[in-house]
Amino acid sequence: MSAAAVKGWCPGALRPMLSGDGLVVRVRPFGGRLEAPQISGLAELAERFGNGLIDVTSRANLQIRGVKEESRRPLLDGLAQLQLLDPDADIEARRNILVTPFWSSGDETQSLAAELEEALADSGLALPTKFGFAIDDGRSRVLAGDSADIRIERDRSGRLLVRPDGARLGRSVARGQAVSTALALASWFIISGGARGGRGRMAAHIASGTALPQSLRGETEPAPVMAAARPGHYPQGAMVGVAFGQMLHATLHQFSGCGHALRMTPWRMVLSEGKREMPSGAGLITEPYDPALRVIACSGAPRCREAHADTRALAAALAPRIAADTRLHVSGCGKGCAHSGRAAVTLIATHAGFDLVRNGSTRDEPVLRGLSGADIVSDPSILVGGN
Numbered sequence: 001m002s003a004a005a006v007k008g009w010c011p012g013a014l015r016p017m018l019s020g021d022g023l024v025v026r027v028r029p030f031g032g033r034l035e036a037p038q039i040s041g042l043a044e045l046a047e048r049f050g051n052g053l054i055d056v057t058s059r060a061n062l063q064i065r066g067v068k069e070e071s072r073r074p075l076l077d078g079l080a081q082l083q084l085l086d087p088d089a090d091i092e093a094r095r096n097i098l099v100t101p102f103w104s105s106g107d108e109t110q111s112l113a114a115e116l117e118e119a120l121a122d123s124g125l126a127l128p129t130k131f132g133f134a135i136d137d138g139r140s141r142v143l144a145g146d147s148a149d150i151r152i153e154r155d156r157s158g159r160l161l162v163r164p165d166g167a168r169l170g171r172s173v174a175r176g177q178a179v180s181t182a183l184a185l186a187s188w189f190i191i192s193g194g195a196r197g198g199r200g201r202m203a204a205h206i207a208s209g210t211a212l213p214q215s216l217r218g219e220t221e222p223a224p225v226m227a228a229a230r231p232g233h234y235p236q237g238a239m240v241g242v243a244f245g246q247m248l249h250a251t252l253h254q255f256s257g258c259g260h261a262l263r264m265t266p267w268r269m270v271l272s273e274g275k276r277e278m279p280s281g282a283g284l285i286t287e288p289y290d291p292a293l294r295v296i297a298c299s300g301a302p303r304c305r306e307a308h309a310d311t312r313a314l315a316a317a318l319a320p321r322i323a324a325d326t327r328l329h330v331s332g333c334g335k336g337c338a339h340s341g342r343a344a345v346t347l348i349a350t351h352a353g354f355d356l357v358r359n360g361s362t363r364d365e366p367v368l369r370g371l372s373g374a375d376i377v378s379d380p381s382i383l384v385g386g387n
């Protein structure tokens with residue numbers, strides 16, 4: 001298999017994944033942030049070397065879609081020029097870091113992110129593919145519901161702590177110890193058998209009863225969790241949603257227009273730094289309660305070769321017809337790429353129609369099978385019925 005055709009659950013720029021529409025090249029912005037020239041540069045690369053579609057992922061990354069094998073090398077050269085490329089694929093894979101978008105200049109978020117990126121690059125740790133870190137060091141936590149294995153947070157008094165995912169309490173640390181403690185936890189995870197063939201996660205390891213050493217054990221409760229962010233104005237800038245987590249290259253280009261940087265989030269939203277007006281563009285969601293925010297859909301057909309249905313067409317048709325507090329996930333097959341967690345309703349396309357799972361994920365047992373998309377649209381009560 002050529003390097004360009006390497007498949008994996010978490011692709012990178014240096015280890016792209018083959019999808020139905022060509023190679024998917026994932027770009028991991030350093031510090032969870034793109035400067036204006038990087039935004040316009042990425043948009044141009046997506047237009048020139050991809051099919052013009054760009055995903056924003058639940059890991060707060062961007063994916064350039066539809067890249068041909070022969071375009072891969074010039075695309076990587078372009079990413080290197082934009083300073084968006086890691087020195088090698090292993091370093092890139094380890095640099096799996098979520099960063100709160102609600103930081104302010106002068107606080108510690110960006111310096112913690114840079115220090116963690118550097119320490120991970122030097123560490124040589126063989127972490128599982130999905131293993132990640134969260135820097136969620138505001139006075140209230142915003143990433144608690146997002147995938148991460150080691151979390152740098154604060155307690156109620158504002159002191160930093162490091163907490164393994166799945167543990168209720170974290171270990172209080174001075175600023176200078178935060179990153180080294182996070183790496184010590186990662187090392188302990190591997191040494192104590194948590195990696196499990198490259199698929200293990202911290203929460204499962206903690207739940208299995210494996211005891212932390214005294215030097216890493218927590219004693220401090222983290223700060224409260226903030227209500228879920230929505231499109232709108234924040235002190236740090238304007239937050240907008242990206243319908244189905246995908247935008248056109250021209251839409252991304254627009255973000256660079258006035259020189260504002262972009263902060264990535266794992267919520268299929270981006271924050272245009274310092275911007276006072278809401279950005280507009282194809283597929284952008286600016287209303288805080290837009291029905292499109294209730295639905296998650298993977299690429300689906302015809303964009304993904306594994307897909308059994310056009311997931312986005314069905315999700316768009318159903319979005320206005322489901323209750324405001326219902327989260328619907330439409331997956332083109334059982335892999336559940338767009339959302340690994342639970343949803344009130346999950347529809348999974350199969351060769352024989354849609355399977356329906358309530359309060360679960362694509363891995364759970366369906367309560368109904370073989371539904372047609374047209375039937376669901378004409379009678380959305382099927383989604384929440386008591387069958």
Ligand code: SF4
Nearest residue numbers: 298304332333336337
């Ligand atoms: S979940 Fe969706 S994007 Fe992922 S492989 Fe299946 S059809 Fe493709």
